[in-house]
Amino acid sequence: MLRLDINGREQEVDADPDTPLLWVLRDTLGLTGTKYGCGIAQCGACTVHLDGAAVRSCSVPAGAVAARKIVTIEGLSAEGNHPVQKAWLEVEVPQCGYCQVGMMMAAAALLKQKPKPSDGDIDDAITNICRCGTYTRIREAIHLAATKA
Amino acid sequence: MTLLANGTISRRLFLVSSAVAGGGLMLGVGIPDGARAAGDSEGAAVGAKVNNWIIIQPDNTIIVRIARSEMGQGSFTALPMLVCEELECDWSKVKGEYASATDNLDNSFGSMSTGGSRAIRDSQEMLRKAGASAREMLLAAAAQKWGVPRAELTAANSVITHIPTGRTMTYGEIAAAAAKLAPPTEVKLKDPSEWKLVGKAQARFDTADKVMAKPVYGIDVRVPGMLYATIAQCPVFGGKLERYDEAKIKMMPGVRQVVPMSDAVAVVGDSYWQARQALAALPITWDEGANAKLDDAAIQEMLRGGLAAADAAVAANEGDTKAALSKAAKVVEAEYSAPFLAHATMEPMNCTAHVMPDKVEVWAPSQNAQATLAEAAKAAGVDPKKVEVHITMLGGGFGRRGAFQDFVRQAVTIAKAVDKPVKLLWSREEDMHHDFYRPVSMAKFTAGLDASGMPIAWQTRVAGQSILAAVRPNEVKNGLDKNFLEGLAEIPYAFPNRFVDYAMRNTPVPVGFWRSVNNSQNAFYKESFLDEVAIAGGQDPYELRRKLLQDRPKQLAVLEAAAKQAGWGTPPPAGVFRGIAYHDSYGSLVCEVAEVSVSDRNYIKVHRIVCAVDPGYVVNPDTVVTQIEGAIVYGLTAALYDKITIKNGRVEQSNFDDYPMLRLRSMPKIEVVQVPSGGFWGGIGEVGLPPVAPAVCNAIFAATGKRIRSLPLKDHGFTAV
Numbered sequence: 001m002l003r004l005d006i007n008g009r010e011q012e013v014d015a016d017p018d019t020p021l022l023w024v025l026r027d028t029l030g031l032t033g034t035k036y037g038c039g040i041a042q043c044g045a046c047t048v049h050l051d052g053a054a055v056r057s058c059s060v061p062a063g064a065v066a067a068r069k070i071v072t073i074e075g076l077s078a079e080g081n082h083p084v085q086k087a088w089l090e091v092e093v094p095q096c097g098y099c100q101v102g103m104m105m106a107a108a109a110l111l112k113q114k115p116k117p118s119d120g121d122i123d124d125a126i127t128n129i130c131r132c133g134t135y136t137r138i139r140e141a142i143h144l145a146a147t148k149a
Numbered sequence: 150m151t152l153l154a155n156g157t158i159s160r161r162l163f164l165v166s167s168a169v170a171g172g173g174l175m176l177g178v179g180i181p182d183g184a185r186a187a188g189d190s191e192g193a194a195v196g197a198k199v200n201n202w203i204i205i206q207p208d209n210t211i212i213v214r215i216a217r218s219e220m221g222q223g224s225f226t227a228l229p230m231l232v233c234e235e236l237e238c239d240w241s242k243v244k245g246e247y248a249s250a251t252d253n254l255d256n257s258f259g260s261m262s263t264g265g266s267r268a269i270r271d272s273q274e275m276l277r278k279a280g281a282s283a284r285e286m287l288l289a290a291a292a293q294k295w296g297v298p299r300a301e302l303t304a305a306n307s308v309i310t311h312i313p314t315g316r317t318m319t320y321g322e323i324a325a326a327a328a329k330l331a332p333p334t335e336v337k338l339k340d341p342s343e344w345k346l347v348g349k350a351q352a353r354f355d356t357a358d359k360v361m362a363k364p365v366y367g368i369d370v371r372v373p374g375m376l377y378a379t380i381a382q383c384p385v386f387g388g389k390l391e392r393y394d395e396a397k398i399k400m401m402p403g404v405r406q407v408v409p410m411s412d413a414v415a416v417v418g419d420s421y422w423q424a425r426q427a428l429a430a431l432p433i434t435w436d437e438g439a440n441a442k443l444d445d446a447a448i449q450e451m452l453r454g455g456l457a458a459a460d461a462a463v464a465a466n467e468g469d470t471k472a473a474l475s476k477a478a479k480v481v482e483a484e485y486s487a488p489f490l491a492h493a494t495m496e497p498m499n500c501t502a503h504v505m506p507d508k509v510e511v512w513a514p515s516q517n518a519q520a521t522l523a524e525a526a527k528a529a530g531v532d533p534k535k536v537e538v539h540i541t542m543l544g545g546g547f548g549r550r551g552a553f554q555d556f557v558r559q560a561v562t563i564a565k566a567v568d569k570p571v572k573l574l575w576s577r578e579e580d581m582h583h584d585f586y587r588p589v590s591m592a593k594f595t596a597g598l599d600a601s602g603m604p605i606a607w608q609t610r611v612a613g614q615s616i617l618a619a620v621r622p623n624e625v626k627n628g629l630d631k632n633f634l635e636g637l638a639e640i641p642y643a644f645p646n647r648f649v650d651y652a653m654r655n656t657p658v659p660v661g662f663w664r665s666v667n668n669s670q671n672a673f674y675k676e677s678f679l680d681e682v683a684i685a686g687g688q689d690p691y692e693l694r695r696k697l698l699q700d701r702p703k704q705l706a707v708l709e710a711a712a713k714q715a716g717w718g719t720p721p722p723a724g725v726f727r728g729i730a731y732h733d734s735y736g737s738l739v740c741e742v743a744e745v746s747v748s749d750r751n752y753i754k755v756h757r758i759v760c761a762v763d764p765g766y767v768v769n770p771d772t773v774v775t776q777i778e779g780a781i782v783y784g785l786t787a788a789l790y791d792k793i794t795i796k797n798g799r800v801e802q803s804n805f806d807d808y809p810m811l812r813l814r815s816m817p818k819i820e821v822v823q824v825p826s827g828g829f830w831g832g833i834g835e836v837g838l839p840p841v842a843p844a845v846c847n848a849i850f851a852a853t854g855k856r857i858r859s860l861p862l863k864d865h866g867f868t869a870v
Contacts, residue, residue, distance in 0.1 A: 016402065023422040027377065032369035033362030035544070037495050038577045042805035045495060073362040080361040088360040092352065092771065095779055096221030097359035098366060098495040098544030123814040129805060131495045131545050132221045133782025134775070135816035 003066055006031070007075025017063020022046045024062040025072060033073035033101050037129065044128030047102035047109075048072050054109035054125075073101045076108060084108045087145035095132035102128050107142050116146050197324035199286055200332060201248075201257050202232055202279040205324035209307045211238050214248040216258040217268040218516050219355065220543035220550075221779070222834045223772035224268045226353045230768055231273050234347045235280030235339065238320060239307040245354055250518035250538045263516040264551045264662060266735035266832020269768055273830055274338075281336035283327070290327035291318050341766060341827060348825075350771040355542075364542040367514030368574060370501040375570040376405055377421040378563050379428050382413040382583050385437040385798035386657045390414055394432040401427045408566045415563050421574055440657045440798040448656050448795060449486075452591045455612025455652035456484065462628030462653070464638040468646030473606035477597025481685045483678055485594070486859045487670040488792030490587040490663055491800075491808060496544020497580040500560035503570035504529050509536045509561065510570075514543040516551035524554035528561035547783065548662035552620050553585045578803045585661025586793050588614035590633070592674040597646075602686025603696065607644040609637055611671075612652040616660050628653055632662075636671040636732055636839065641704045642679075642697035658795060664783050665835035668734040672839030673788075673846070673860065676730035680847040681856060690847060691717050691729050703763060703826050704731070707738045710824045711761035715742035725756055728847025730840035737764040737831030741781075741840035743817075745848035753867045755785065755815070755845055760837055761822040765829035773833050777821045780837030786811040788842035789862050789869045815869050 002013045006029065015024045020039075025031040025048070034057060037045030041056040048057045049071040076082045080089075084107045094100045103126065110117055110125040117125070122142055130138070196206035204212040213229040225245040233243055248258040259275060260267075284304055291309045292299040295316065303310050307320040341348075358364050383389060393414050395407045403423030408415045414433055418424035455461075474480060501512040502525065509529045515521040518538050526533040543550060550556075560573040575583075590613030597606035615630040624631070629651060631638070637649055663669065683693040691712050698705040708731055712718070721727055724746045731740045744757040760777050767773055790809040794801045802808040821837075846857040849867070857865060 019420075019422050023420060026369075027420040027422065030371065032365070032371070035366075035495070036368060036497070036574075038805050040577075040804055040806060043495070043810075080357070085360045089356055092356050092775075094221070094356055094359040095223075095775055096495070096543060096545045097355070097364060098542075100359060101362045104360065126813045129495070129810045129812060131493060131547075131783070131810065132775075133779035133811075133816075135782070135811075135813040136778060136819060137775075138813060139816075 002062055004062065004070060005068065006070045007072060013062070015062055017061060019062050021048070021057040021060045021062045021065060021070070025057060031072050031074050035098055035101060037099065042129070043099070043102070044106060045099050045102040047105040047128065049105060049109055052109065052112055054106045073105060076105065082108060083145040083148035084111065084141070086148055087141040091137050091141040091144060093134050093137040093141050095134055099128060099130045100134070103130065103138055107138070107145065110142070111145060111149060115149055117142060197328040199283040199324060199328050200279055202276065203236065203283045205320050207321045209239060209242050209319050209321040211236070211243045211307070211320070212246050213243060214258065215245045216248045216253070216261045216272065218263040218518070218540050218543055218546070220263065220516065220546035222268070222776055223353055223769060224263065225355055226351060227269055227768045227772055228272065228276060230346050230351060231269070231276040232280040234344055235277050236284050237304040237306070240346060240351070242307065247518070247540050250522040251534065251536065253519065254533055261518040262520070262551055263546065264548055266834040266836060270736060270830040270832055277338050278336055281338055282332045285333045285336060286327040286330045287320055287323055289330055290323045294318070294323065294326065347768050348766070348770070351769055353772070366496050366544045367499045367501070367512060367541040368496055368544070370512040370541060370572060372501065372503065372512075372570045375501065375572055376417050376419065376567060377424050378408070378415045378417045378560075378571050378573045379421060379424045380413050380415040380559060380573060380575060380579060381428055381433060382579065383435045383437070384582060385435065385441050386443070386659060387440045388412065388438040388798070389436040391434040391436040393434070398427040398431050401430065406567050407431070408563045410559065410562060413559065415559065415573065417563060417567050417571060425576065437798060443657060443798040444796050445794050448589060451654050451656070452486070452589060452612045455654040456591055456593045456610055458652045460652070461610060461650035463648070463650045464629055464634045465647055465649040467644070470606045470608050470646040470648035473646035474595060474597040474608065477606060478600040479598040479685060481596045481598065481682055483594050483681055483858060484591065485674040485677065486591040487589070487673060488860065489589050489658060489795070490787050490791055491581055491584045491793050491802070492547045492549035492663060493581065493808060493810070494545030494547060494549055497575045497577055498556040499572065499574040500556045501570060501572040502557075502560040502564035504561060504565045507535065510539070511536065511557060511561065512539045512541055513557055514541050514550060515554065515557070516543070516546045516548075520551065520554050521557050524557045525561045528558045529565055547664045548666070549584065551662065553661055555583075577805070581803050581808060582800045585659045587663035587669065588616060588660040588667070589656070590614070590667070590670050594674065594678040596678070596682045598682065598686045602688050604644055604682050604686070606646040608647070609649040610652065611637060612654050614655050614658070614660050615653050616662060616666070618653065618655055619660060633667050635667045636734060637675060640675070641701050641733055642694075643700055644697070657798070664780065665734060665838040668732065668835070668839040669784060669787070669842070672730065672732035673842040676732060676840065676843035677846050677856070677858065680728070680843070680850065694729070694731055704733070704738050706826065707731070707761045707763045707824060708740045710822050711740035711742050711759050714761065714820055714822045715744070715759040717742060726848045726851035728844045728849070728851055730843035730847060732839040734836050734839055735832030736829060737762060737833065737836040739836050739840055741844040743841070743844035743848045745845055745852060747849060747852045747867070751866050751868060752870045753849065753862065754870050755817040757818045757820070758841060758844065759820045759822065761824055762833070762836060763824045763826050764831035764833050764836070765825060766827060767823055767825045770823060773823055774821045776833045777837035778819050780835055781819055781841050782811055782816070784838035784841040785817070785845065788845055788860050791861055792864070811869070
């Protein structure tokens with residue numbers, strides 16, 4: 001049994017500690033907003049917050065994060081009203097939408113660290129992959145979210 | 150407008166999860182209370198089914214049936230726009246719902262194939278007529294109820310008004326009566342000048358759910374009692390499963406069952422991770438078969454043989470190309486090639502299946518619900534009427550999830566063996582190793598120029614692997630695959646003498662439809678070589694194209710629109726160079742100008758891409774912008790970085806570390822100029838892709854004097870920044 005603090009709630013989770021956090025979130029807990037894309041921390045579709053920082057949950061063993069605060073897209077805001085989500089909606093960023101959860105989690109972590117990020121900050125922080133090519137709108141939405149916080 | 154405004158959720162509305170923070174998930178697939186629409190299969194929306202496409206609920210909610218999958222290209226918004234333009238309904242109360250593939254066994258919804266940039270252009274007339282027909286039925290029913298002539302009524306915003314008295318009635322009030330009437334035999338469609346909804350940017354139906362992570366993609370499907378499976382397929386194409394040692398993994402945690410197939414083996418477990426760990430530990434012996442030694446060198450040699458072959462299938466023969474070449478003042482020759490490419494959808498292949506004694510249920514991110522149903526019925530060995538398909542949200546499609554339903558066949562095969570619902574999910578590596586790749590091809594061009602530098606002869610030989618030969622061989626006529634010759638057999642340029650032929654050379658590597666299909670290679674070849682011809686003839690590449698399109702006013706307008714927006718002919722910023730490319734595909738006309746700089750260490754930066762497009766009519770202008778942007782990124786990614794290589798009969802690339810993707814840092818500024826000229830319906834999902842590689846490569850030539858005749862650019866020492 002693992003004890004995990006997910007979205008502000010501590011809970012017992014029946015999973016092998018070597019299981020990547022991604023699969024504990026998705027399969028054990030049913031938090032399927034966090035996506036699988038590559039399994040090798042390349043694409044960022046699985047991005048969650050660990051003590052406020054963006055991490056790629058496919059490459060983090062669940063047993064290693066027992067004492068840490070984990071936030072997933074389901075816990076980012078109650079009603080989809082995080083500034084990043086509001087900006088994503090306003091700019092109509094998503095196409096297929098599959099990578100966008102990871103994008104929004106990466107963007108939310110960036111804005112926490114740098115409330116008014118430059119284009120260079122965005123280039124450095126948002127290294128996730130989008131196959132639909134929504135990058136222009138992602139950049140636009142991050143700048144917009146910076147005005148909403 | 151929301152997708153799930155009133156909380157009633159039909160099974161064919163987008164599957165939406167109700168995951169709550171902290172855990173717990175339930176699929177939003179509850180069957181609504183109350184009577185379902187007459188004549189509809191189980192689970193369909195409640196309300197009056199006015200016709201196949203339109204259900205009107207008493208509260209004036211309008212549900213529009215959609216036969217084409219939503220994979221990010223906006224079909225769930227643009228297709229209802231076409232219906233509602235004629236229906237004269239309140240757009241803020243419209244929702245989309247998938248048509249059922251089972252209901253469509255009689256083809257009453259037409260094709261459900263979502264590819265070839267066809268969703269709008271192939272169904273627009275049927276959908277507009279459905280809207281107009283339903284409107285007339287509602288008006289006729291209102292006229293009957295009031296006992297007044299139809300001519301005294303008008304409809305707008307889901308409200309019918311009796312003009313002489315000012316009485317009103319809503320669609321919701323009269324829909325049940327209207328549904329009982331016979332549809333009119335003929336309806337008149339609006340002139341495009343009368344459109345109020347079509348052509349105006351509408352917010353997409355799916356965005357609000359997507360920013361909340363609510364949509365259920367195939368990978369997210371959870372049904373009660375479900376098990377998880379993952380699969381290893383023979384890494385060598387055409388190879389078979391020889392044996393495996395189940396005993397070695399039987400004691401591993403969560404392992405339920407091993408399911409062998411002729412060319413694959415799947416492990417079923419209590420979770421994906423457990424199944425995956427067990428599969429990795431499973432000793433498997435493959436019979437690698439005849440292709441175990443296949444490699445790129447052999448494939449390249451075969452294609453070169455195609456370029457040199459005496460025999461080839463003639464695709465175009467205008468004038469006397471041979472004679473014109475012999476008297477040309479100058480002859481230009483070049484060979485081009487393009488590699489295999491993977492689709493690499495962000496969501497790896499997956500499917501969930503439940504095989505029950507009297508029914509088969511399948512949840513799949515599929516570009517073609519009909520094909521999914523047919524494959525599931527075949528794999529389960531049941532009558533297609535016994536199959537129910539749920540199309541989930543798709544994490545990208547790009548042609549991988551339509552004609553090829555291998556993931557459905559496998560999921561149903563596994564579910565049949567385990568007697569429980571099973572979700573099959575491929576690893577990214579499996580997805581990369583078992584795609585239906587964009588085919589390899591090569592082209593040899595010969596052009597004859599007159600003394601003024603104008604091309605008087607244009608000869609093209611292409612060689613390479615035919616998709617149709619594998620998937621629809623009856624469409625291959627006299628050795629010609631029309632897809633392979635897209636953009637080459639027919640060409641907008643006025644060349645007085647032109648000869649094009651094709652030497653089909655098929656490899657054991659499975660090939661398929663990759664966003665824009667052969668247009669992607671052919672535009673690279675044709676537009677790069679035309680640039681060579683312009684340079685050889687001492688002409689500006691844009692001015693040469695203008696001359697060649699003189700008799701094609703629509704094409705010329707697109708070319709000029711792109712050049713104008715890009716500032717062709719004016720000096721670009723210091724160190725920046727421009728390239729231009731023009732290519733028609735899927736009924737639309739497209740020109741792109743790229744602005745590129747190349748450092749002395751061969752770092753390449755694509756600063757800006759201007760795209761002018763004439764799709765005839767525009768339905769949702771914002772979707773046109775995003776589809777062009779997406780297609781440019783897809784094409785630019787391939788041009789910069791990617792190729793699939795074959796060694797020992799298998800694909801060498803495995804994941805995004807060795808098959809890289811363009812990322813935000815390298816995203817160019819994209820400017821889309823929409824110049825819809827009317828009179829035709831072109832596609833939009835793919836058409837932005839073909840010109841991007843040649844526009845960029847022509848700009849690289851302008852910058853460096855180096856002509857790029859094969860892709861990706863990485864192979865030529867260029868590093869994208």
